Amino acid sequence: xxxxxxxxxxxxxxxxxxxxxxxxxxxxxxxxxxxxxxxxxxxxxxxxxxxxxxxxxxxxxxxxxxxxxxxxxxxxxxxxxxxxxxxxxxxxxxxxxxxxxxxxxxxxxxxxxxxxxxxxxxxxxxxxxxxxxxxxxxxxxxxxxxxxxxxxxxxxxxxxxxxxxxxxxxxxxxxxxxxxxxxxxxxxxxxxxxxxxxxxxxxxxxxxxxxxxxxxxxxxxxxxxxxxxxxxxxxxxxxxxxxxxxxxxxxxxxxxxxxxxxxxxxxxxxxxxxxxxxxxxxxxxxxxxxxxxxxxxxxxxxxxxxxxxxxxxxxxxxxxxxxxxxxxxxxxxxxxxxxxxxxxxxxxx
Amino acid sequence: xxxxxxxxxxxxxxxxxxxxxxxxxxxxxxxxxxxxxxxxxxxxxxxxxxxxxxxxxxxxxxxxxxxxxxxxxxxxxxxxxxxxxxxxxxxxxxxxxxxxxxxxxxxxxxxxxxxxxxxxxxxxxxxxxxxxxxxxxxxxxxxxxxxxxxxxxxxxxxxxxxxxxxxxxx
Amino acid sequence: xxxxxxxxxxxxxxxxxxxxxxxxxxxxxxxxxxxxxxxxxxxxxxxxxxxxxxxxxxxxxxxxxxxxxxxxxxxxxxxxxxxxxxxxxxxxxxxxxxxxxxxxxxxxxxxxxxxxxxxx
Numbered sequence: 044x045x046x047x048x049x050x051x052x053x054x055x056x057x058x059x060x061x062x063x064x065x066x067x068x069x070x071x072x073x074x075x076x077x078x079x080x081x082x083x084x085x086x087x088x089x090x091x092x093x094x095x096x097x098x099x100x101x102x103x104x105x106x107x108x109x110x111x112x113x114x115x116x117x118x119x120x121x122x123x124x125x126x127x128x129x130x131x132x133x134x135x136x137x138x139x140x141x142x143x144x145x146x147x148x149x150x151x152x153x154x155x156x157x158x159x160x161x162x163x164x165x166x167x168x169x170x171x172x173x174x175x176x177x178x179x180x181x182x183x184x185x186x187x188x189x190x191x192x193x194x195x196x197x198x199x200x201x202x203x204x205x206x207x208x209x210x211x212x213x214x215x216x217x218x219x220x221x222x223x224x225x226x227x228x229x230x231x232x233x234x235x236x237x238x239x240x241x242x243x244x245x246x247x248x249x250x251x252x253x254x255x256x257x258x259x260x261x262x263x264x265x266x267x268x269x270x271x272x273x274x275x276x277x278x279x280x281x282x283x284x285x286x287x288x289x290x291x292x293x294x295x296x297x298x299x300x301x302x303x304x305x306x307x308x309x310x311x312x313x314x315x316x317x318x319x320x321x322x323x324x325x326x327x328x329x330x331x332x333x334x335x336x337x338x339x340x341x342x343x344x345x346x347x348x349x350x351x352x353x354x355x356x357x358x359x360x361x362x363x364x365x366x367x368x369x370x371x372x373x374x375x376x377x378x379x380x381x382x383x384x385x386x387x388x389x390x391x392x
Numbered sequence: 393x394x395x396x397x398x399x400x401x402x403x404x405x406x407x408x409x410x411x412x413x414x415x416x417x418x419x420x421x422x423x424x425x426x427x428x429x430x431x432x433x434x435x436x437x438x439x440x441x442x443x444x445x446x447x448x449x450x451x452x453x454x455x456x457x458x459x460x461x462x463x464x465x466x467x468x469x470x471x472x473x474x475x476x477x478x479x480x481x482x483x484x485x486x487x488x489x490x491x492x493x494x495x496x497x498x499x500x501x502x503x504x505x506x507x508x509x510x511x512x513x514x515x516x517x518x519x520x521x522x523x524x525x526x527x528x529x530x531x532x533x534x535x536x537x538x539x540x541x542x543x544x545x546x547x548x549x550x551x552x553x554x555x556x557x558x559x560x561x562x
Numbered sequence: 563x564x565x566x567x568x569x570x571x572x573x574x575x576x577x578x579x580x581x582x583x584x585x586x587x588x589x590x591x592x593x594x595x596x597x598x599x600x601x602x603x604x605x606x607x608x609x610x611x612x613x614x615x616x617x618x619x620x621x622x623x624x625x626x627x628x629x630x631x632x633x634x635x636x637x638x639x640x641x642x643x644x645x646x647x648x649x650x651x652x653x654x655x656x657x658x659x660x661x662x663x664x665x666x667x668x669x670x671x672x673x674x675x676x677x678x679x680x681x682x
Contacts, residue, residue: 056401415581528644529615532622
């Protein structure tokens with residue numbers, strides 16, 4: 044090599060070497076997608092996230108924390124205003140009883156109070172990756188079916204299925220056409236006084252005594268009190284009864300506000316009433332619904348709370364209802380539904 | 393025209409090619425083909441569901457009542473157990489039911505202290521293409537099970553038995 | 563060769579770079595495989611349901627009178643069928659006027675050990 048060849052001619056040897064190199068580079072580059080194919084970690088990840096979410100939903104009771112009073116509890120279903128206090132949404136009834144879900148929490152979870160998907164991502168998924176999801180809960184006998192989220196996509200997604208039991212809320216029905224109820228809580232033969240008071244007593248110590256799967260939990264469950272066929276309690280020629288107000292008492296002290304408030308409903312003859320509509324005439328039926336969260340801040344676990352119905356009596360409008368009805372599961376008028384099997388499915392993509 | 397200039401080019405090209413191909417060969421030889429079964433995800437899903445179903449059957453639906461699982465074992469009621477377990481296992485929230493198969497057996501302690509395992513339910517279709525998972529549950533029964541098909545070497549005292557169920561996808 | 567020919571070094575360097583990058587990719591892929599596998603295996607390996615099952619069974623046995631034959635049944639069954647060493651004991655203890663059964667449960671399946679003390 045006496046002189047550098049600058050004729051812009053490539054020597055054949057150079058071409059041969061370069062060609063061999065390029066060919067092997069192309070072969071190697073062609074093998075790389077083969078190594079990567081089928082190893083998309085997406086579906087592996089989605090199934091894991093779906094499992095973790097199903098554990099939080101089915102086995103964890105959730106957590107609610109009020110940083111003003113620095114108190115927390117697992118009853119997050121009663122929170123209707125400051126949603127930030129709900130830190131974790133679990134549907135379980137107690138951490139000692141996995142796979143038993145509380146109906147109050149189910150209804151709060153699937154309600155419109157929380158926006159899909161942002162409110163759920165912080166409280167159920169706990170990940171920075173924005174997963175889309177779809178959660179369904181259906182009773183095995185078809186009694187209820189809840190659905191949240193978008194439909195499952197055509198492509199890959201992770202999912203898991205859990206079998207759970209759902210604890211439904213209790214309710215009390217006092218049907219005054221039944222002779223026993225009439226004798227116990229009304230006295231239609233006697234002329235009534237100026238007012239008639241009927242109270243429903245809730246002894247929290249007794250209600251909370253059994254295991255969480257079988258107790259009535261006033262803090263976490265809906266309590267429904269139905270008074271039916273009130274016309275049987277009227278004295279002589281009265282046409283209706285006149286309901287003054289419904290109030291909550293702890294012992295002798297009234298606990299404001301007057302019902303119905305933000306966490307309760309009052310139905311008179313099937314029509315929902317508000318505090319502005321009271322006093323009102325009651326022809327036959329009266330229903331009071333206390334939603335979860337009604338007793339938060341008003342009662343503790345050892346309180347005894349009384350719900351007092353005050354009726355004003357006058358000529359043509361009276362009722363002879365009287366006495367105190369103890370709301371316990373051993374009373375025949377209180378129905379406690381059995382635990383119901385259901386299926387919970389979580390899909391993540 | 394053909395001369396021995398630029399032999400170094402050729403040699404270097406061949407060397408580079410050799411390096412690349414050797415690496416690719418080593419790397420491709422060590423990565424494994426990954427099948428969905430290797431990730432054990434389907435196994436985990438079946439096991440979680442099976443444990444859930446046994447827990448649901450083992451919980452009394454009303455306070456103070458006997459739970460379904462104890463009743464089925466106490467009376468050696470294989471038909472009702474098969475129906476309830478099958479429906480709880482295969483119920484889905486939308487669409488048709490799933491088609492998971494299962495087979496159950498009961499382990500108990502004999503009079504001489506050894507543990508014996510007896511068949512409770514055999515499946516009609518024991519061949520599946522996927523692996524099976526096993527879920528277990530301890531159950532207390534008040535005495536020897538009273539029912540047709542009970543094995544004879546049960547002790548007639550209150551005892552704890554273990555129900556094992558194999559679950560697989562058909 | 564009067565002087566070392568340093569032409570064509572680009573080719574070899576490119577060869578090395580490609581080889582190293584393929585090697586790196588392979589390492590990354592290997593890790594991705596393990597991530598998914600260990601998620602499900604971790605769930606399968608931890609005996610959550612077995613421990614909860616044992617808990618509920620032991621609570622039931624202790625509250626019904628803590629029979630020694632039932633304890634032997636549970637221990638033998640768990641050892642033979644679940645490969646787990648299990649033991650529990652219940653001692654009556656009086657706290658603030660009420661008598662409780664102080665129950666200690668021990669579970670060890672070779673990979674996970676679990677101990678619990680509960681007042682029933």
